[in-house]
Amino acid sequence: MVNTFYHVLKGSTVMEDRMSIIVFSGTVDKLMAASILATGGAAMGMDVEVFLTTWGLEAFRKEDYKTNRKISKDFEEYGPIMMEQMMVKQVPSWMENFKNAKEVGNVKIYACSMMMELFGRKQEDLEPIVDEVTGVASFVERAKEGKITLFI
């Protein structure tokens, strides 16, 4: 009987209640989606880990979010309407969403060490909401024990 259970359990996985989000893009529409998903995950009690890389990393440079008006080029004709509706309907910005998500739950924001080096950035160049600089392998190691991993 023990063997039976061993066989059944072999390879089963102890999964963490974790959502991992790789934020590659730095357009406002995608950052908004990432921040809403992070908020949704935190609201459901999940641990949320955000890994900033490439243009997503650039979007977290100090003060950059205050002037970032980039919308995916594929849909840029809708950009002004989207921005206007967000103002009119007082939708919190993606940065506010990330801040709120951190207050609600266990949300960590990591910066990709390789891209930091490539772009010559130091952690003090980034918004203080970024918790740590880390490598992709250590992010992947935690993501693989989680339940949802997204590339945005």
Place this chain on the structure above:
Amino acid sequence: MVNTFYHVLKGSTVMEDRMSIIVFSGTVDKLMAASILATGGAAMGMDVEVFLTTWGLEAFRKEDYKTNRKISKDFEEYGPIMMEQMMVKQVPSWMENFKNAKEVGNVKIYACSMMMELFGRKQEDLEPIVDEVTGVASFVERAKEGKITLFI
């Protein structure tokens, strides 16, 4: 012995055979990819949940798919060849793929309530293939018990 099993099982997860697809983009090439993955999932017997948000939601406005010729700007020079080859080789459109996937298997299409409100849309503004308007938290809750979650 009970304790041993308890320890082994603690944190293990009862996973559903589910594929969850967040459709953020509204270009034909990405909608095609989403519809083919949904078809593949349904063909493998998986439950498929599609969550339409931002530009993916706009692409499901009534009649919109009939005139949508958007191709990712990064590759728009290939757009005319792709469209032509799809005509010549009689490849079903992404909308037909989603319809077929719903006939083959258990495929549900949800519209993001927050983006509906932001863009001032009602469910009757969307194609009838959309099953329901729902919030991101309830989508995430089901996705996290599934096996594959994608952001397209």
Place this chain on the structure above:
Amino acid sequence: MVNTFYHVLKGSTVMEDRMSIIVFSGTVDKLMAASILATGGAAMGMDVEVFLTTWGLEAFRKEDYKTNRKISKDFEEYGPIMMEQMMVKQVPSWMENFKNAKEVGNVKIYACSMMMELFGRKQEDLEPIVDEVTGVASFVERAKEGKITLFI
């Protein structure tokens, strides 16, 4: 007692230590991200399966990577700086990363059979690093038993 365990185990999943990456995009910045994630997965001892489709497939046409200078249009103003920094800091190209990942670990690269047919490609038109042409359903079947699935 057996029934109890049966109930607890019902639906539990034997998961493989696998990362599955759908490479849809063919821009250098996204190919770089895909190759780094594949490298990270291989370094962590995971099986890595890469599924090339649409513009990601085009990027693996023979010799194409030697002249591909595409950067996501949303961030193309940063393209020249990124390319220059990659030269100065001698960052390996995405193709070199994929080659290295294959040497380090178990990394397989598949080409989407449907897109091959649509674009009229044969396997000999692709870089030799591509292992096999396969269908989306068989890719999904393996991905769903894995731990991380990404759409890039």
